[in-house]
Amino acid sequence: SQQGEEDPQALSIQEGENATMNCSYKTSINNLQWYRQNSGRGLVHLILIRSNEREKHSGRLRVTLDTSKKSSSLLITASRAADTASYFCATDIVGGAQKLVFGQGTRLTINP
Amino acid sequence: DGGITQSPKYLFRKEGQNVTLSCEQNLNHDAMYWYRQDPGQGLRLIYYSQIVNDFQKGDIAEGYSVSREKKESFPLTVTSAQKNPTAFYLCASSITGVNYGYTFGSGTRLTVV
Numbered sequence: 001s002q003q004g005e006e007d008p009q010a011l012s013i014q015e016g017e018n019a020t021m022n023c024s025y026k027t028s029i030n031n032l033q034w035y036r037q038n039s040g041r042g043l044v045h046l047i048l049i050r051s052n053e054r055e056k057h058s059g060r061l062r063v064t065l066d067t068s069k070k071s072s073s074l075l076i077t078a079s080r081a082a083d084t085a086s087y088f089c090a091t092d093i094v095g096g097a098q099k100l101v102f103g104q105g106t107r108l109t110i111n112p
Numbered sequence: 113d114g115g116i117t118q119s120p121k122y123l124f125r126k127e128g129q130n131v132t133l134s135c136e137q138n139l140n141h142d143a144m145y146w147y148r149q150d151p152g153q154g155l156r157l158i159y160y161s162q163i164v165n166d167f168q169k170g171d172i173a174e175g176y177s178v179s180r181e182k183k184e185s186f187p188l189t190v191t192s193a194q195k196n197p198t199a200f201y202l203c204a205s206s207i208t209g210v211n212y213g214y215t216f217g218s219g220t221r222l223t224v225v
Binding site for chain 2: 088
């Protein structure tokens with residue numbers, strides 16, 4: 001049951017530019033989380049935004065959440081080559097027993 | 113250092129064989145999860161456990177089995193009933209309760225030969 005859809009599926013930008021990824025979901029959530037995955041590796045937790053929060057920052061990351069539109073965005077500012085990875089949103093659904101449901105991911109490539 | 117260890121990193125299975133993937137954590141987390149990832153895809157939940165000696169099926173449990181005899185360990189067995197087991201398997205753990213993120217292991221890549 002994949003409830004998260006991410007857009008775009010792939011994104012290629014120049015180093016120093018900002019990267020924006022979007023995530024839409026279908027049902028009520030407790031929180032929405034973003035993870036990064038480098039090729040062939042496990043996922044790394046980046047940031048969690050609760051359903052009653054609208055915006056959250058962590059270093060170069062900015063996450064927004066619009067529960068009325070059931071959507072979230074992840075902005076990475078001043079991108080670096082090391083940011084090249086796949087980025088996944090995951091939703092903790094209300095009544096879902098804390099099981100995260102992951103989207104299909106956005107593959108981000110930062111060109112030097 | 114605390115973390116999750118998955119082993120082996122690569123595993124090859126012959127047709128009709130059962131294989132077991134190991135997942136061990138020293139984070140003192142109550143909840144543990146197994147996900148499957150196919151190339152270019154998101155993660156799909158196989159099984160999860162929120163407490164020792166208890167576990168629940170996820171979305172794609174058929175052909176898999178688990179046990180949770182110790183808090184630190186949550187092994188996954190891929191049985192011969194799983195017809196398409198070639199995938200990347202990820203184990204994760206978390207604190208029980210709302211608004212906690214997952215810690216993931218580095219994964220096991222299983223290939224049928």
